[in-house]
Amino acid sequence: MFKGAEILEKVRRERPLIHHITNVVTCGDCADITASIGALPVMAFALEEVEEMVQAASAAVINTGTLLPNQLEAMIKMGKKAGEKGIPVVLDPVGAGATAYRSKAALDLLKIVKPVIIKGNGAEIGSLAGVKGVRISGIQSIDAGDPLESAGRLHAVLDYRAVIAVTGPVDVITDGKRVARVYNGHSYLPLVVGSGCMSASLVAAFAAVEKDYFLAAAAALAAMGVAGEIAAEKKKIGPAEYKARLLDTLFYLNPQEFSNRARIEIR
Amino acid sequence: MFKGAEILEKVRRERPLIHHITNVVTCGDCADITASIGALPVMAFALEEVEEMVQAASAAVINTGTLLPNQLEAMIKMGKKAGEKGIPVVLDPVGAGATAYRSKAALDLLKIVKPVIIKGNGAEIGSLAGVKGVRISGIQSIDAGDPLESAGRLHAVLDYRAVIAVTGPVDVITDGKRVARVYNGHSYLPLVVGSGCMSASLVAAFAAVEKDYFLAAAAALAAMGVAGEIAAEKKKIGPAEYKARLLDTLFYLNPQEFSNRARIEIR
Amino acid sequence: MFKGAEILEKVRRERPLIHHITNVVTCGDCADITASIGALPVMAFALEEVEEMVQAASAAVINTGTLLPNQLEAMIKMGKKAGEKGIPVVLDPVGAGATAYRSKAALDLLKIVKPVIIKGNGAEIGSLAGVKGVRISGIQSIDAGDPLESAGRLHAVLDYRAVIAVTGPVDVITDGKRVARVYNGHSYLPLVVGSGCMSASLVAAFAAVEKDYFLAAAAALAAMGVAGEIAAEKKKIGPAEYKARLLDTLFYLNPQEFSNRARIEIR
Numbered sequence: 001m002f003k004g005a006e007i008l009e010k011v012r013r014e015r016p017l018i019h020h021i022t023n024v025v026t027c028g029d030c031a032d033i034t035a036s037i038g039a040l041p042v043m044a045f046a047l048e049e050v051e052e053m054v055q056a057a058s059a060a061v062i063n064t065g066t067l068l069p070n071q072l073e074a075m076i077k078m079g080k081k082a083g084e085k086g087i088p089v090v091l092d093p094v095g096a097g098a099t100a101y102r103s104k105a106a107l108d109l110l111k112i113v114k115p116v117i118i119k120g121n122g123a124e125i126g127s128l129a130g131v132k133g134v135r136i137s138g139i140q141s142i143d144a145g146d147p148l149e150s151a152g153r154l155h156a157v158l159d160y161r162a163v164i165a166v167t168g169p170v171d172v173i174t175d176g177k178r179v180a181r182v183y184n185g186h187s188y189l190p191l192v193v194g195s196g197c198m199s200a201s202l203v204a205a206f207a208a209v210e211k212d213y214f215l216a217a218a219a220a221l222a223a224m225g226v227a228g229e230i231a232a233e234k235k236k237i238g239p240a241e242y243k244a245r246l247l248d249t250l251f252y253l254n255p256q257e258f259s260n261r262a263r264i265e266i267r
Numbered sequence: 268m269f270k271g272a273e274i275l276e277k278v279r280r281e282r283p284l285i286h287h288i289t290n291v292v293t294c295g296d297c298a299d300i301t302a303s304i305g306a307l308p309v310m311a312f313a314l315e316e317v318e319e320m321v322q323a324a325s326a327a328v329i330n331t332g333t334l335l336p337n338q339l340e341a342m343i344k345m346g347k348k349a350g351e352k353g354i355p356v357v358l359d360p361v362g363a364g365a366t367a368y369r370s371k372a373a374l375d376l377l378k379i380v381k382p383v384i385i386k387g388n389g390a391e392i393g394s395l396a397g398v399k400g401v402r403i404s405g406i407q408s409i410d411a412g413d414p415l416e417s418a419g420r421l422h423a424v425l426d427y428r429a430v431i432a433v434t435g436p437v438d439v440i441t442d443g444k445r446v447a448r449v450y451n452g453h454s455y456l457p458l459v460v461g462s463g464c465m466s467a468s469l470v471a472a473f474a475a476v477e478k479d480y481f482l483a484a485a486a487a488l489a490a491m492g493v494a495g496e497i498a499a500e501k502k503k504i505g506p507a508e509y510k511a512r513l514l515d516t517l518f519y520l521n522p523q524e525f526s527n528r529a530r531i532e533i534r
Numbered sequence: 535m536f537k538g539a540e541i542l543e544k545v546r547r548e549r550p551l552i553h554h555i556t557n558v559v560t561c562g563d564c565a566d567i568t569a570s571i572g573a574l575p576v577m578a579f580a581l582e583e584v585e586e587m588v589q590a591a592s593a594a595v596i597n598t599g600t601l602l603p604n605q606l607e608a609m610i611k612m613g614k615k616a617g618e619k620g621i622p623v624v625l626d627p628v629g630a631g632a633t634a635y636r637s638k639a640a641l642d643l644l645k646i647v648k649p650v651i652i653k654g655n656g657a658e659i660g661s662l663a664g665v666k667g668v669r670i671s672g673i674q675s676i677d678a679g680d681p682l683e684s685a686g687r688l689h690a691v692l693d694y695r696a697v698i699a700v701t702g703p704v705d706v707i708t709d710g711k712r713v714a715r716v717y718n719g720h721s722y723l724p725l726v727v728g729s730g731c732m733s734a735s736l737v738a739a740f741a742a743v744e745k746d747y748f749l750a751a752a753a754a755l756a757a758m759g760v761a762g763e764i765a766a767e768k769k770k771i772g773p774a775e776y777k778a779r780l781l782d783t784l785f786y787l788n789p790q791e792f793s794n795r796a797r798i799e800i801r
Contacts, residue, residue, distance in 0.1 A: 002796050005789035017405045024291045024558045025565050025577050029777070031292050031460045036784040041460065042362070042405025043292050043333050049368035056365065056404065066577050095576070098590065101583035137590065138551045138576025183797035191518075191773040192780065193565045193575065202784075222796045227787055229795065231779035232771075237499075238782025239458040243296070245498035246459065248505025250303040250469075251725075253494055255272035261496065262269050262489045263450035284671045291558045298559050298727045308727065309629070309672025310559050310600050316635035323632065323671065458785075504766075506725040510563070512765035513726065515772025517570040517736075520761055522539035528763065529536050529756045530717035 004219025007210045012038035016058035016208035018201060021045055021075050023065025023094065026194035030061070032240060033198040037223070039205040045071055050078035055085055058208035061200050062109060064102055065094040065139070072105050079113030088207040091115035092200035097127025097136040110158060116213050118154070119165040119200050122147050129153035139196075147172040148179065163213045165203065167196060171221045173214060180218035184225025186232045199224045271486025274477045279305035283325030283475035285468060288312055288342050290332025290361065293461035297328070299507060300465040304490070306472040312338055317345035322352055325475035328467050329376060331369055332361040332406070339372050346380030355474040358382035359467035364394025364403040377425060383480050385421070386432040386467050389414050396420035406463075414439040415446065430480045432470065434463060438488045440481060447485035451492025453499045466491045538753030541744045546572035550592035550742035552735060555579055555609050557599025557628065560728030564595070566774060567732040571757070573739040579605055584612035589619055592742035595734050596643060598636055599628040599673065606639050613647030622741040625649035626734035631661025631670040644692060650747050652688070653699040653734050656681050663687035673730075681706040682713065697747045699737065701730060705755045707748060714752035718759025720766045733758045 017040045022030055027043055034041035044053040047070070054060050060082050062075045082089045091113070093106035106128055109115065118125070122144025126134030129150050135143035147166035154164055155176045165173040171182040189195050199221060206220040207213050237245075284307045289297055294310055301308035311320040314337070321327050327349050329342045349356045358380070360373035373395055376382065385392070389411025393401030396417050402410035414433035421431055422443045432440040438449040456462050466488060473487040474480050504512075551574045556564055561577055568575035578587040581604070588594050594616050596609045616623045625647070627640035640662055643649065652659070656678025660668030663684050669677035681700035688698055689710045699707040705716040723729050733755060740754035741747050771779075 002793035002798075004796055004798070005793040008787065008792055009789050015404075017407075019405070023577070025561045027292045028295060028461070028562060029781075032781050033784060035458065035460050036781045037787075040405050040407045042365070043290070044362070044366070045333055046335050046368055048336065049334075049366035052366040052368070053405070066579055067583075068580050069582065095578070098576070099578070099583035099586040101580055101586070137549075138553070138574050138587070140551075140574045178800060180798055180800040183799070184795065188773060188776045189780075191569065192777045193569050193773075194562070194777070195780075218798055218800065219796075222798045223784065223787060223792060225797075226792055226795045227780055227783040230787075230791070231776060231783040235779055236782060236786055238785040239455060239460075240778035240781035240785075242455045242498060243459045243461070244507035244511065244778065245502055246456075246462075246494055247299050247303045247507035248503060249494040249498040250300060250490065251505040251507075252503055253275065253304075253490060253497075255275050257497070258275060258490060258493050259269035259272040261451065261493045262271055262486075263492075264269075264271070264447055264485055264489045265450070266445060266447040266485065282671075284674075286672070294559045295562060295728070302725065302727050307672050307674045309632070310557070311629070311633070312600055313602050313635055315603065316601075316633035319633040319635070320672070506722060506727075509722045509765060510726045510728070511774035511778065512769055513723075513729075513761055514566050514570045514774035515770060516761040516765040517567060517757065518772040518774075519770055520542065520571075520757060520764075522542050524764070525542060525757060525760055526536035526539040528718065528760045529538055529753075530759075531536075531538070531714055531752055531756045532717070533712060533714040533752065 007206050007219050010209040018204045019054045019057035019060040022063035026197040029194035030201045034201045050074050051081040054078045054082045059204040060089045061204045063092040089115040090117045090204045093120050093124050095139045096124040114160045117163045125166050126150040165217045173218045175214040182221045186228040189228040274473050274486050277476040285471045286321045286324035286327040289330035293464040296461035297468045301468045317341050318348040321345045321349045326471040327356045328471045330359040356382040357384045357471045360387050360391050362406045363391045381427045384430045392433045393417040432484045440485045442481040449488045453495040456495040541753050544743040552738045553588045553591035553594040556597035560731040563728035564735045568735045584608050585615040588612045588616045593738040594623045595738045597626040623649040624651045624738045627654050627658050629673045630658040648694045651697045659700050660684040699751045707752045709748040716755045720762040723762040
C-alpha cells in the first residue's frame with residue numbers, strides 16, 4: 001500500500017492534537033478538516049497559554065492570514081517552544097508578498113521559529129525567496145512562478161533544512177534532495193476560499209504521526225487532492241453536511257415531535 | 268406536553284436576544300444555531316459596549332474557546348452587569364483543564380461572575396472541580412470521569428447555587444437537588460466541532476424565557492439531541508442548507524437570467 | 535441587457551480585490567460570497583498593513599459587527615487612504631443604534647472616512663440619521679422605520695454625497711437624486727445570519743468595477759435577491775456545497791481508495 005495510506009491510518013488511530021494559531025476567516029474550516037481527518041484541533045492564541053498548549057500537541061500550524069502584532073508574538077513564543085520539544089511546526093505564510101508587514105513577519109518566523117514544513121502557494125513561496133515576477137493579489141497567487149525554482153531559492157535563503165510544499169495545479173514538495181509532485185486535485189478545490197489553509201492543517205496532522213516530514217507533506221496534499229476528486233463525484237453525509245442539517249432541523253423542530261422524542265429523566 | 272416543548276414555543280414567540288462573548292472558531296455556528304431556534308444572536312466584545320449590550324439581552328453566553336486577556340476582562344464586565352440585572356449567564360469553560368491559564372480564567376469567572384448555568388464536557392467540569400483522573404486533549408474530553416460526581420464536587424467548590432450541565436453520551440444536568448439525564452443524541456453530534464459551543468447557545472436561549480434554569484438547560488440539551496437524531500434521518504432545506512445554495516447560485520448566476528429576473532425600479 | 539448584468543460580467547472578468555475589515559462572526563461568509571461572485575477577498579486588520587493592502591484593492595468593506603477599539607483605528611487608517619486614492623469604501627454599520635459605542639463609531643467613520651456607499655438595515659440607517667422610533671435588537675432591525683425617510687435624513691446629516699442603501703423586504707437605494715427599489719429576494723434570505731454582511735461584500739465587488747456607485751449598489755442587491763430566489767428553487771453544486779462534501783469525503787476517506795487514486799511522483 002501507498003505509504004500515505006499508512007500515515008492516514010495512523011492519524012485516525014492516534015488522534016494527534018494539532019495546535020493552530022491562525023486567521024479568523026478560515027479557522028472554523030481548519031478545525032473542521034482537522035476533525036474530519038481524525039485528528040483533534042485546538043486553537044489557542046493567548047501568550048499566557050501557547051507554550052503549555054503546544055507541548056500537549058503533536059504538531060502545530062502557524063498561519064499569517066489575518067496577522068496582528070500580538071498574535072505574531074504568540075506565534076513566535078509557541079513556535080520556539082515547539083522547536084525545543086521537537087514538535088513539528090507547519091508555516092502557512094498566507095499573503096506573504098501582498099504587504100511588507102506580512103512578508104517581514106513570515107521571514108521573521110522562518111528565522112526565529114524555523115518551521116520544519118513551509119506550505120504556500122507559488123506567489124507566497126516565491127515572494128519569500130525573493131523571486132522576481134511572482135505576483136499575489138491579497139491571498140491569491142496571480143503569477144505563481146516556477147514552484148521548484150522558488151523552493152530551491154527559499155532553501156538557499158534558510159539557515160536550516162525545511163520541507164517546502166508549493167501548492168498549485170500540481171503540488172511540488174521538496175526537502176532539498178527529494179522532489180514529490182502531486183497530480184491529484186479538482187478544479188473546484190481552489191474555488192474553496194479556505195482550501196489552502198485547510199491543507200496546512202492536513203499537513204500538520206500527517207506530520208504529527210510521521211517523522212519523515214517530506215513524505216507526510218506529500219501524502220497530506222495527496223489526501224486533499226484525492227478527497228477533492230471524490231467530493232466532486234459522490235456525496236455521503238458526514239459531519240459537515242450533518243452540521244447544516246442539524247441547524248435546519250432545529251429551525252423546523254416541531255414542539256410535538258420534540259415532546260414525543262425527548263428521552264429525558266428527571267429525579 | 269413536555270415542558271421543554273413549551274419553552275421552545277416561548278423562545279420562538281419572544282425571540283430573546285442572546286449576547287455572546289465567545290471564541291473565533293465557532294462564533295458563526297453559535298450565531299446560526301441561536302437564529303435557527305428562533306432567538307436573536309449578537310456578539311459584542313468591546314469593553315466600551317458590553318454592559319450596554321447585555322442589558323438589552325435576555326441571556327448571555329461566555330465561552331473561553333480562544334480566550335485572550337482583554338476578552339476575559341470584557342467577560343467579567345459583562346457578566347457582573349448581567350448578574351446585577353438578573354440576566355442569566357451561561358458559562359461554557361471550553362478547554363478548562365487543558366492549560367493553567369484557561370482553568371484559572373474559568374475559576375475566576377465562576378467566582379466573580381457567578382454564572383447561573385455552567386455547561387461543559389466531563390473533563391472540563393471535572394477539571395474545574397479538581398477531580399483527579401479526568402483528561403482533556405485541547406478541547407476534547409478524553410477521560411470524562413463520572414459526570415454526577417464532578418458536578419457534585421463543583422457544587423461544593425462554588426459559593427453560590429448554579430445549574431451544572433455535563434454533556435456526554437448521556438447529558439447530566441443538576442442543580443444540586445434535582446438530576447436530569449438526557450438520552451437523546453446521535454453519534455454524528457460529537458463529530459461536529461462546534462456542537463458543544465452551539466449547545467451553550469441553545470441553553471442560553473431556553474434560559475432567556477424560562478426562570479427554572481434547571482429545566483431550561485435540560486430541555487435545551489434535549490432539543491439538541493432530538494434535532495441531532497432527526498438530522499441524521501431526514502433533510503429539509505432551511506437557513507443553513509440555503510446559505511450554501513445561495514453562495515453556489517451566485518457562483519453560477521447567469522447574466523441573462525439575472526437580467527430577466529431582476530425586479531428593480533429606478534426613479 | 536440590464537446594466538447590472540454587465541457589471542456582473544465585469545466583476546468576473548476583472549476579478550477585483552476587495553479588502554475587508556469586518557467582524558469575526560461572518561468574515562468567512564463574506565470571503566466566500568466575494569469569491570462566489572468572482573472577485574478576490576482579503577481580510578487584513580493590522581495597522582501595519584491596512585494602508586498598503588487597500589491600495590492594492592479595488593474596493594473595501596468596513597463592517598462594525600464585532601468592533602474593537604484597535605480595529606476601529608485600522609478602519610479609519612484604511613478608509614482615509616482609500617479616500618485619498620479614490621478606492622470606494624462601503625460602510626456596513628452593523629449594530630448601529632444597539633449601543634452608544636457602535637453608533638458613535640459609525641458616525642465617526644462617516645465623518646472621517648466618508649464612505650461612498652452606506653449599506654444597512656432600516657434600524658441602523660434610521661439610528662444614524664437620528665430618526666425616532668426605529669428599534670434594533672442586537673443586530674436585528676425590529677422597527678425599521680421608513681427607509682427613504684431615514685436615507686433622506688442621513689443625507690442631510692452628511693457633509694458629503696454618499697449612496698445610501700437600506701435593505702429590507704424591498705431594498706431602497708438612493709444617492710439623494712435617484713431612488714432605486716429592488717423587489718427581488720426570498721423569505722429565507724433574512725434568516726441567514728450573515729446575509730446582510732454578505733450583501734455588503736457584493737456591493738463592494740460591484741462598486742469595484744462600476745463608477746456609478748448608485749447603480750453598482752442597486753445591481754448588487756438585485757443580484758443577492760435574484761440568487762436568493764433561485765437558491766430556493768434549485769440546487770447546483772458549487773464551492774459552498776463542495777466544501778461540505780470535501781470535509782465529509784476526508785472523514786470517510788478509505789486508505790485503500792486513497793492508495794489507488796494517489797497520483798504522486800517522487801524523485
